Amino acid sequence: MRILLCILGLLFLFPSCKTPEARKPVSIKSGSFIDESINRNKQLAAKEEARIQRIINQDTSNSYITSEGGFWYFYNTKDTVSTRTPRFGDIVNFNYNVQDLNGNTIYSKKELDTITYYIDKEELFLGLREGLKLMKAGETVTFLFPSYQAYGYYGDDNKIGTNIPLKTTVTLNTITKESTKEN
Known part of the structure; x- marks a missing residue:
């Protein structure tokens, strides 16, 4: 009897020494929603950029510049003497319309009034921040901003809706250099 109990004990012990196996997922997700979303956004961006390109082609009185950030702009008033542009933390004072x-x-x-903004330290829509x-x-x-450079999918929860490309005219009044901290 003792031998039988030892054999049964050993039979139960050996399977418990087995290493744990990874469980397979119950459902498999393909990522198709993300792929579809990427394709929709690419199509929307191409459509908006084509529309902006048509506006640029029709506007022969202005010389547009393409930015590295993916928007277009032209100078209404250009300063050819100064070389100072705002840097991180500088305070700028500006007016703009949308x-x-x-x-x-x-x-x-008039509605937006004069804005005082700390470069890259406060919230402002991406295109204007880079502009x-x-x-x-x-x-x-x-500036001519495609919607992904403006308020994108969410809009501004007020007057700007979903995926609206924007045109803004900005006047930069002053640039105040970031104050240096002394110890």
Whole structure:
């Protein structure tokens, strides 16, 4: 009897020494939603950029510049003497308006008033944040932003809806250098 109990004990012991095996997932996700979303966004971006390109081609009175950030702009007033552009932490004072690509005013300069902004330290939509870094004090620039450079999918929860490309005219009034901290 003792031998039988020892044999049964050994039979139960050996399977418990087995290393744990990874379990297979119950359901397999293919990632197709993400792939579809990427394709939709690429198509939307291409459509918006083609529309902006048509506007640029029709506007023969201005010389547009393509930015590295994926938006277009031209100078209404250009400073050819100064070389100082805003850097991280600098304080800029500016006015701007917001229009759709058809020229309909969404926010006027009067409505938005004068803005004081710490470069890259406060919230501002991506395109305008990058556009300000290209400007010098006293310049006025008109920017054309595809929606992914503006308010994107979410809009501004007020007057700007989903995926709206924007046209803004910005006047950079002053640049104040970031104060250096002394110990």
